[in-house]
Amino acid sequence: MSLKFGVLGLLKGEPLHGYEVKNRFEAMLGGTWEVNIGQIYTTLQRLERDGLVRPIGRRGDRGKLQYELSPEGHRALDHWLAQPDSGPQQLHEDIYVKLLLATRIANGNLQQLLGRQKRAYLQRLRDLNRLEERARRDGRVDLARLVRGALLHTEADLKWMDELSSERFGAEEGARTE
């Protein structure tokens, strides 16, 4: 979903062809999101099909085909930007299902699972800190802001793990379903 609007956003301002879109997008994300080139082209085709984008002129240089935003494209982009993001739907993430299943079938190793998970989050914290530092060094204030968000998320995850592992488990009353 966000790739679609990412492309739209990049096309606002100046027309680009697919390969360029890929590079700009990755640069905008500071190397934290490598996009598959094929996906860029299918995205552009679908945007064209939906009338949000249209090709400019004939194919140039080496088959390059530039696209520009249509008026509807502008509108769609503005609307998306104005809309608060609802994020990934509530509890649809793997970790939740994993916890539930671990609670009901692997009663013994729940603590193990929590420990491993905690270590993974700590590692991510370190990665993100490095990333933030690099972003600041490069003058990419906007990127650093994003990383800050991811850091806060990861800290929340850690806190969660700590809360969970200090609960007294056993006598699980919650694992019934029928």
Add this chain to the structure above:
Amino acid sequence: MSLKFGVLGLLKGEPLHGYEVKNRFEAMLGGTWEVNIGQIYTTLQRLERDGLVRPIGRRGDRGKLQYELSPEGHRALDHWLAQPDSGPQQLHEDIYVKLLLATRIANGNLQQLLGRQKRAYLQRLRDLNRLEERARRDGRVDLARLVRGALLHTEADLKWMDELSSERFGAEEGARTE
């Protein structure tokens, strides 16, 4: 991804047919995840194709077809459970792209965007609180734990929004890419 292993996890313990899997899954998630019925069947077929699951006997009652875990299915499930979850890849979420684009093209309304986003998170906090209360009332301790995780996430998002909106914007140095 988590649906696949959710199904595996439910099948560990007792064989089920598709419709039943759907109901158990939704019950396990306490109504926070309504699965599409079609997806259950395709998931089961793929699991069968991959040898993680196999049908039991002939179709019974009203065409019901039950599935059970194969030995490889057990192994795959255990492996998945033992593996720390890496979560959705770092900065691949919509909100990040939205922030970046808003920074570079809608310089004026960034504060607006932050405000709207904050309100959305507050609303989510309220929803989650209600959900947690209900889970506890129903004796679903396991579910309440998940909701707690989601609450911590949302609080982190709010904190992030607060940090961002108290920055002094303008003089954006970070929005260059080329």
Add this chain to the structure above:
DNA sequence: GCTCGCATACATACTCGGCATACATACTGA
């Protein structure tokens, strides 16, 4: 007490969007 209609249990088929791999082809510089 039978039947019509609706709900529910159970399943398949089709479609679309995201995403990845593989392939093709032109250019460019050592």
Add this chain to the structure above:
DNA sequence: TCAGTATGTATGCCGAGTATGTATGCGAGC
């Protein structure tokens, strides 16, 4: 000339949603 980069197409998997189909069961009314 050969490696690499720039640029694009084709194809396929997977997650997810919609539409459709067929049994069974159940209540309302004649």
